[in-house]
Amino acid sequence: MNVLINLFLFIATFFVMEFMAWFSHKYVMHGFLWTLHKDHHQPEKGWFERNDTFFIFYAVISTGLVMSYFEGLFQYGLSIGLGILAYGIAYFMVHDVFIHQRLKWFKKTDNIYFRAIRKAHKVHHKHLGKEDGECFGMLLVPFKFFKEAAKAKQ
Numbered sequence: 001m002n003v004l005i006n007l008f009l010f011i012a013t014f015f016v017m018e019f020m021a022w023f024s025h026k027y028v029m030h031g032f033l034w035t036l037h038k039d040h041h042q043p044e045k046g047w048f049e050r051n052d053t054f055f056i057f058y059a060v061i062s063t064g065l066v067m068s069y070f071e072g073l074f075q076y077g078l079s080i081g082l083g084i085l086a087y088g089i090a091y092f093m094v095h096d097v098f099i100h101q102r103l104k105w106f107k108k109t110d111n112i113y114f115r116a117i118r119k120a121h122k123v124h125h126k127h128l129g130k131e132d133g134e135c136f137g138m139l140l141v142p143f144k145f146f147k148e149a150a151k152a153k154q
């Protein structure tokens with residue numbers, strides 16, 4: 001039973017992180033910490049972006065939860081911490097590797113899901129300022145982009 005609870009918490013945490021990514025992107029990155037996110041919308045020279053520092057926030061939370069489990073302080077810390085880590089890996093792979101091609105691991109794809117994600121992100125990046133943004137999520141995007149991707153594939 002405990003294994004099922006931990007598995008549920010891991011999966012639930014992964015999906016809750018999509019909401020957290022949307023929320024922090026819309027209200028924190030495009031809000032009071034725009035100074036750290038601005039270079040992602042208005043690229044500057046160099047490989048590192050100030051925007052890259054946002055991963056530290058969730059990495060500290062994830063690490064703290066895993067440590068709390070191993071210290072015997074929180075029995076669900078491991079499953080929740082690993083759920084945050086798994087989302088972070090997925091986010092990195094989709095956002096930094098697939099969409100922005102910061103590492104040249106993947107080429108173009110005809111997969112409708114990935115085409116929809118890429119289109120939604122392009123729509124998000126058409127706004128260079130912090131106002132008037134749209135499509136703040138990463139793995140869940142509006143259905144209209146799936147329809148556009150399917151239509152473009154025909």
